[in-house]
Amino acid sequence: xxxxxxxxxxxxxxxEATARKLAASNWQLVLVARRTxxxxxxxxxxxxxxxxxxxxxxxxxxxxxxxxxxxxSKVDLLVNNAGLAVGLDPAWNADLDDxxxxxxxxxxxxxxxxxxxxxxxxERGRGHVINxxxxxxxxxxxxxxxxxxxxAFVERFSLNxxxxxxxxxxxxxxIEPGFAETEFSNxxxxxxxxxxxxxxxxxxxxxxxxxxxxxxxxxxxxxxxxINRLEIMPVGQSFGPLPIVRx
Ligand code: NDP
Ligand code: 8X3
Numbered sequence: 656x657x658x659x660x661x662x663x664x665x666x667x668x669x670x671e672a673t674a675r676k677l678a679a680s681n682w683q684l685v686l687v688a689r690r691t692x693x694x695x696x697x698x699x700x701x702x703x704x705x706x707x708x709x710x711x712x713x714x715x716x717x718x719x720x721x722x723x724x725x726x727x728s729k730v731d732l733l734v735n736n737a738g739l740a741v742g743l744d745p746a747w748n749a750d751l752d753d754x755x756x757x758x759x760x761x762x763x764x765x766x767x768x769x770x771x772x773x774x775x776x777x778e779r780g781r782g783h784v785i786n787x788x789x790x791x792x793x794x795x796x797x798x799x800x801x802x803x804x805x806x807a808f809v810e811r812f813s814l815n816x817x818x819x820x821x822x823x824x825x826x827x828x829x830i831e832p833g834f835a836e837t838e839f840s841n842x843x844x845x846x847x848x849x850x851x852x853x854x855x856x857x858x859x860x861x862x863x864x865x866x867x868x869x870x871x872x873x874x875x876x877x878x879x880x881x882i883n884r885l886e887i888m889p890v891g892q893s894f895g896p897l898p899i900v901r902x
Contacts, residue, residue, distance in 0.1 A: 664737030668837030713764030833888035
C-alpha cells in the first residue's frame, strides 16, 4: 500500500503542482479545496493516484471535523497549503473583512485541518505535516500587515508542533517561499488580473513546480530526518535597506 497524502488547496498553484509530483512519486492523494471542478479535473488527469476529492472550505470548523477526521487513521502526509493574501492596503485603510478571511484561512483553517489528522499520526508513530508559510512571516513589507502576521503564526505553530511531537516520530516542516507565480496575486488583488500580470512582468519568479519539488524532497527523506524550515526565493529577489525618513 502506498503512502497517503492529504493536500489542502490542491485546486491551484503549489497544491496542484504538489499533487502531480507526489502522484508521480507513487503517493496516493486526498485532494481538498472549494473548487470541486478543478479537483475533479486533476483526478481525471492523475487517475488512481487520487483516492478522494473533498470539496471543503477549511475555515468551516465543523465541516473540517466531519470531512477530514475520517482520514485520521490513514493520512501519512498533510500538506497544509490552502491559504491566501487579500489586499495590500496600509493597515489604517485595510478592510477588516480581508483581515478576517486571512486569519480564518491561514491560521484557523490550518489549525483545524492539523488537529483533525495529527492524533492518528501520533498513534501510528509516524507522519509528516508540511505547512506553507512564507518569507512574509519573517520579512516585513508595506501592505503585508495581517498576511505576514498569519505566516509568522504558521512558522511559530510549526516549531511548537515540533516541541509537542518530540519522541512521537511525527515530522513537521515549514516551507517558506518568496515571490512565486500562481493565482496568489489574482486573489490578493481581488480578481484584477492586469495588476497581477504587471507584478510578474519582466521578472523570473518561483514556479509552482519549484515549491512542489521541495515539498517532495522533504516528504521523501528518510523518516529520521526533519527539515524544520525551508526558505526559498527566486534569485531575482533579495533584500533592501531599511528605509529612514529624512527631513
Ligand atoms: P493559489 O491562489 O494558486 O492557491 C491557493 C489554494 O488555496 C487554492 O487551491 C484555493 O482553492 C485554496 N484555498 C484558499 N482558501 C481556501 C479555503 N477557505 N478552503 C479551502 N481551500 C482554500 O496560491 P498559491 O499556490 O501561491 O498559495 C498556496 C500557499 O502558498 C498559500 O498558503 C500561500 O499563502 C502560500 N504562499 C504563496 C506564495 C506566492 O507568492 N504565490 C509565496 C509564499 C507562500 P479554492 O479557491 O478552490 O478553495
Ligand atoms: C507570498 C510572498 O512576498 O508576496 O507569501 O508576501 S509575498
